[in-house]
Amino acid sequence: MNLSMNPYHSMLAVLLLVAVPGAWSALANDAADKPNFAALCPRALVSEGNLARLQHALARARRGETVTVAVIGGSITAGAKASKPPKRYGELVGAWWRQQFPKAEIKFVNAGIGATGTNYGALRARRDLLAQRPDFVIAEYACNDRNTREAAETLEGLTRQILRQPGQPALLLLFMMHQGGGNAQEWHSKVGTHYALPMISFRDALWPEIKAGRIKWDAVMADVVHPNDAGHECAAKLVTHFLDKVLKELPADGRLRAIEPVPSPLLSELFERTTLMEAGDLKPVKNDGWTYDARWKNWHSEKPGSVIEFEISGRLVYSMHFVVRRAMGRAKAQVDDAPPVTLDGWFDQTWGGYRNTTVVARDLKPGSHRVRFELLEEKSPKSDGHRFEIMGLGAAGSDAP
Numbered sequence: 001m002n003l004s005m006n007p008y009h010s011m012l013a014v015l016l017l018v019a020v021p022g023a024w025s026a027l028a029n030d031a032a033d034k035p036n037f038a039a040l041c042p043r044a045l046v047s048e049g050n051l052a053r054l055q056h057a058l059a060r061a062r063r064g065e066t067v068t069v070a071v072i073g074g075s076i077t078a079g080a081k082a083s084k085p086p087k088r089y090g091e092l093v094g095a096w097w098r099q100q101f102p103k104a105e106i107k108f109v110n111a112g113i114g115a116t117g118t119n120y121g122a123l124r125a126r127r128d129l130l131a132q133r134p135d136f137v138i139a140e141y142a143c144n145d146r147n148t149r150e151a152a153e154t155l156e157g158l159t160r161q162i163l164r165q166p167g168q169p170a171l172l173l174l175f176m177m178h179q180g181g182g183n184a185q186e187w188h189s190k191v192g193t194h195y196a197l198p199m200i201s202f203r204d205a206l207w208p209e210i211k212a213g214r215i216k217w218d219a220v221m222a223d224v225v226h227p228n229d230a231g232h233e234c235a236a237k238l239v240t241h242f243l244d245k246v247l248k249e250l251p252a253d254g255r256l257r258a259i260e261p262v263p264s265p266l267l268s269e270l271f272e273r274t275t276l277m278e279a280g281d282l283k284p285v286k287n288d289g290w291t292y293d294a295r296w297k298n299w300h301s302e303k304p305g306s307v308i309e310f311e312i313s314g315r316l317v318y319s320m321h322f323v324v325r326r327a328m329g330r331a332k333a334q335v336d337d338a339p340p341v342t343l344d345g346w347f348d349q350t351w352g353g354y355r356n357t358t359v360v361a362r363d364l365k366p367g368s369h370r371v372r373f374e375l376l377e378e379k380s381p382k383s384d385g386h387r388f389e390i391m392g393l394g395a396a397g398s399d400a401p
Contacts, residue, residue: 040205041238041241044201044238045242046173046192046199047189047197048246049192050196050197050260051246051257053169053259054198054246056256056259058243058246059256061101062101064103065105067097067104067105067106068106068132068135069097069108069109070109071093071111071112071137071138072111072138072139073111073139073174074112075115076225077110077111077112077138079110082232083229087229087233090110090112093240094106111129112140115354118154119394122158123275123276123357124276125162125274126161127276129162136170138171138173139159139171140173140176141155141184142173142176143176143183143184145188147186147187148184151188152266152267153270153271155191156194156267157268157274157396160262160269160271160272161271161274168259170198171197172197172239173189173198174201174202175188175201176225176227181211185203185204190266195266200242202231202234205234205238271396273397274394276392277310277393279292279297280292280297282299282310284299284310287309289301290306296389298322298389298391299390300388301375301386302387303375304375306375308372308373309372309373311368313366313368313398314369314395315398318358318394318395318396319343319357319371320355320358320392321345321388323353323356324347324353325346325348326346328344328346328379328389329376329385330343330346330375330379330388331374331390332376333371334361334372335360335370336364341360342378343360345387348382373388375388
């Protein structure tokens with residue numbers, strides 16, 4: 001076994017020997033037939049992007065200033081299946097910043113929410129992320145987003161919101177994977193390339209080894225999508241290896257790269273200006289049969305024919321409703337005179353419920369629009385009831401800054 005490689009490769013090899021069952025035997029056998037785990041890191045680096053923003057964040061920490069490290073994403077970022085918070089990839093990256101800069105105050109923000117994509121991320125970014133004034137952000141949505149242009153459009157909106165902050169934070173995209181090796185990396189990386197973002201792919205690093213049978217899926221993954229502690233640690237190491245390299249080559253303050261202006265949109269600027277109105281913020285302009293539940297934060301009804309209406313401003317409108325395998329029904333949502341959309345509160349999975357964020361109208365004129373919900377008699381044949389829960393509304397292309 002030959003571990004004569006650079007220090008990081010040695011470190012990663014040790015990590016995988018400890019954290020990944022079977023890795024030792026893979027390395028111990030004939031090197032010509034077995035993977036060299038040193039290949040994981042260069043394979044994980046999709047692009048280093050423009051380093052100016054990251055260099056400035058590192059320089060602030062080097063000077064002993066307060067630096068806020070943040071992560072935003074779905075349940076992987078939130079920490080599902082990690083044994084405890086310090087084992088999550090985001091917290092491990094935050095720990096790297098504290099270890100490298102003991103004289104700086106490193107704040108950490110975990111803005112992960114399970115079963116959500118960049119559509120809801122773009123709606124809530126101002127509240128959950130940008131209000132904390134981050135200096136370095138990791139966005140992890142490649143598993144929750146579909147690999148589509150629509151997902152790239154919402155990621156672009158989130159990206160533009162982050163990059164246009166006065167503090168000029170750095171943004172890194174992290175691409176995880178679900179079983180089968182799939183993710184939204186193809187479309188997400190188009191956005192990352194356009195904005196010259198650093199991009200790290202857990203999928204590109206590990207999937208070839210898993211597909212070839214050199215690493216078992218359950219060695220790094222707890223289920224079909226969530227990493228276990230070893231997987232979180234590996235994801236963090238892939239990121240911090242990149243940070244190590246940038247820090248090692250960090251110029252003196254007077255020689256730092258200038259931060260370039262945010263480029264024109266690749267696909268759309270629609271999601272750069274968003275409005276989020278959770279259920280508690282919604283004030284009905286008409287209500288016949290719906291009730292607000294302050295505990296669960298929803299407007300709900302179980303009586304077909306019940307109607308409730310709200311107003312929101314923007315050029316695209318989202319409805320957010322709760323989906324779960326219970327006695328749930330369907331509702332018709334309609335914005336002004338646009339074609340109605342049928343929303344279903346029932347689904348066939350048993351792992352729990354989630355917030356379904358659905359476009360109910362787009363290409364609207366600027367200004368205020370009325371959103372009407374009507375509970376339908378129609379429901380899934382597998383459901384025993386008609387309950388429907390509205391969790392909120394969102395808008396993109398909103399008039400408010």
